[in-house]
Amino acid sequence: MPVDSAARHILALDRRGALRGGMALAALAALARSARGEDRLRENPFTLGVASGEPRPDSLVLWTRLTGTTSPVPVTWEAAGDDRFTRILRRGEATAEADDGHSLHIELGGLAPASTYFYRFRTAGFLSPVGRTRTAPAPGSDATFRFANAGCQHFEHGHFTAWRHIAEAPLDTVFHYGDYIYEYRGLRPEDGGWAARSRIRMHEGGETLTLADYRARHAQYRADPDLQAAHAAHPFIVSYDDHEVSNDWAGGAPPTAEFVLRRTAALKAWWEAMPLPRAMLDRPAYRRFRFGRQVAFHVLDTRGYRDAQPCGGRGRCDAIERPDAQMLGPVQEAWLNDGLTAARDATWQVLAQQIPLMRRHLANGALSLDKWDGYPAARARLLAALAERRIGGAVALSGDVHRALAATVHADPDDAGSTALATEFTATSVTSEGDGSDSAGRPVLLERNPHIQHFGARRGFTLHEAGARGFEASFRALPFVSRPGAPHVEEARFHVEPGQPGLHRA
Numbered sequence: 106m107p108v109d110s111a112a113r114h115i116l117a118l119d120r121r122g123a124l125r126g127g128m129a130l131a132a133l134a135a136l137a138r139s140a141r142g143e144d145r146l147r148e149n150p151f152t153l154g155v156a157s158g159e160p161r162p163d164s165l166v167l168w169t170r171l172t173g174t175t176s177p178v179p180v181t182w183e184a185a186g187d188d189r190f191t192r193i194l195r196r197g198e199a200t201a202e203a204d205d206g207h208s209l210h211i212e213l214g215g216l217a218p219a220s221t222y223f224y225r226f227r228t229a230g231f232l233s234p235v236g237r238t239r240t241a242p243a244p245g246s247d248a249t250f251r252f253a254n255a256g257c258q259h260f261e262h263g264h265f266t267a268w269r270h271i272a273e274a275p276l277d278t279v280f281h282y283g284d285y286i287y288e289y290r291g292l293r294p295e296d297g298g299w300a301a302r303s304r305i306r307m308h309e310g311g312e313t314l315t316l317a318d319y320r321a322r323h324a325q326y327r328a329d330p331d332l333q334a335a336h337a338a339h340p341f342i343v344s345y346d347d348h349e350v351s352n353d354w355a356g357g358a359p360p361t362a363e364f365v366l367r368r369t370a371a372l373k374a375w376w377e378a379m380p381l382p383r384a385m386l387d388r389p390a391y392r393r394f395r396f397g398r399q400v401a402f403h404v405l406d407t408r409g410y411r412d413a414q415p416c417g418g419r420g421r422c423d424a425i426e427r428p429d430a431q432m433l434g435p436v437q438e439a440w441l442n443d444g445l446t447a448a449r450d451a452t453w454q455v456l457a458q459q460i461p462l463m464r465r466h467l468a469n470g471a472l473s474l475d476k477w478d479g480y481p482a483a484r485a486r487l488l489a490a491l492a493e494r495r496i497g498g499a500v501a502l503s504g505d506v507h508r509a510l511a512a513t514v515h516a517d518p519d520d521a522g523s524t525a526l527a528t529e530f531t532a533t534s535v536t537s538e539g540d541g542s543d544s545a546g547r548p549v550l551l552e553r554n555p556h557i558q559h560f561g562a563r564r565g566f567t568l569h570e571a572g573a574r575g576f577e578a579s580f581r582a583l584p585f586v587s588r589p590g591a592p593h594v595e596e597a598r599f600h601v602e603p604g605q606p607g608l609h610r611a
């Protein structure tokens with residue numbers, strides 16, 4: 106019942122003598138509280154933590170998502186220069202709406218570059234955890250930029266220990282390449298196989314299909330304290346891969362009504378769960394960042410506009426070589442090419458994306474057609490765009506294959522003697538495929554792919570530093586994820602010289 110008509114109703118009751126002065130006022134106050142959602146919050150609504158993202162020199166997005174309510178909830182937010190909030194720089198109010206899954210996306214502008222801020226939220230007597238965040242360096246800054254690359258975090262396959270280590274690393278930002286959630290129903294022992302036998306925790310509910318399903322799945326993942334710690338420690342630049350929607354989806358494949366509804370629900374829930382501005386509700390997820398003079402950061406979407414995987418996604422057939430293969434789609438491809446031209450002054454042009462750009466002849470002799478290997482004509486156009494613009498500092502970031510890889514991408518990706526056009530670092534998974542091993546598949550893969558210099562089959566993440574003197578990559582591996590508390594070790598370290606694509610062991 107709307108507050109106005111409820112109030113009239115109470116006053117009418119009062120006139121009939123059923124309620125009197127003080128009682129009526131108390132009832133009115135309770136109604137108003139209820140309308141504001143306050144007295145529905147009997148428990149801490151900040152169980153999903155806080156986050157920040159989209160670091161620009163003068164702006165950031167602050168995020169939280171409330172639990173335990175179905176009503177609109179007014180929330181106060183504060184940003185400060187210190188973690189005790191003695192110097193509060195900004196304060197505001199916003200309403201967590203049911204339509205947004207009770208998420209808040211506070212777009213904070215007018216900030217100073219390369220500055221650390223602290224933030225928190227408050228409602229109905231509850232205080233959120235404190236988040237720390239950092240703006241991007243000023244356009245002319247010469248500062249070295251430090252970031253992590255991570256993704257593929259199947260909840261059932263392991264503990265999110267990698268995120269705890271990322272939380273503790275000194276970073277300017279975190280790039281999440283995707284596979285933030287997995288859409289599958291919980292595995293039961295009778296399903297058989299490795300994953301069912303070794304799962305350490307279980308997806309709640311069935312396979313995610315509806316907005317409610319995806320919201321619940323994101324909430325289950327985001328309740329993890331290690332993941333929350335990483336979000337509370339650094340701003341994130343997020344992208345999605347396939348499992349945020351469904352395995353191996355291809356946005357340019359002929360749509361079915363059922364899939365369009367599913368993708369709409371999935372990407373709405375993804376937006377709600379991420380520190381993204383409101384405009385990104387109906388804007389493509391590909392976008393650009395600039396980190397001082399050193400780094401142009403092109404976040405690509407290799408899912409939403411690609412055509413369907415050739416050959417039904419398996420084996421080999423003539424369709425692999427189709428000359429009009431689309432991975433980014435023509436609009437994003439033109440947008441990338443324009444951005445590469447505009448950022449030619451940057452020492453490093455990072456292609457922050459999801460899937461390996463490198464050629465990978467797999468141990469069984471096959472190619473993975475879900476990656477750029479299934480779209481060689483699109484890869485050739487991208488490499489030609491780098492060559493034409495004489496971009497010497499192209500670095501591709503990727504993930505998705507649950508292996509750590511370092512490779513040089515050549516003009517002919519099969520010929521390690523042809524011109525080197527980009528250097529690629531593929532982060533292994535945070536948990537997907539469980540503990541892994543030190544040797545699985547390694548000798549064969551390196552032998553078949555001379556352009557690949559590193560192969561790791563443990564879980565972990567990659568740390569990077571991009572500066573005037575080089576681009577560094579440190580592959581971090583965890584000895585196990587089946588139990589909590591694993592340390593992380595540096596499995597390999599590489600250096601790239603400015604203007605010269607290619608790997609040097611450091």
Ligand SMILES: [Fe+2]
Nearest residue numbers: 257284505537
């Ligand atoms: Fe994955």
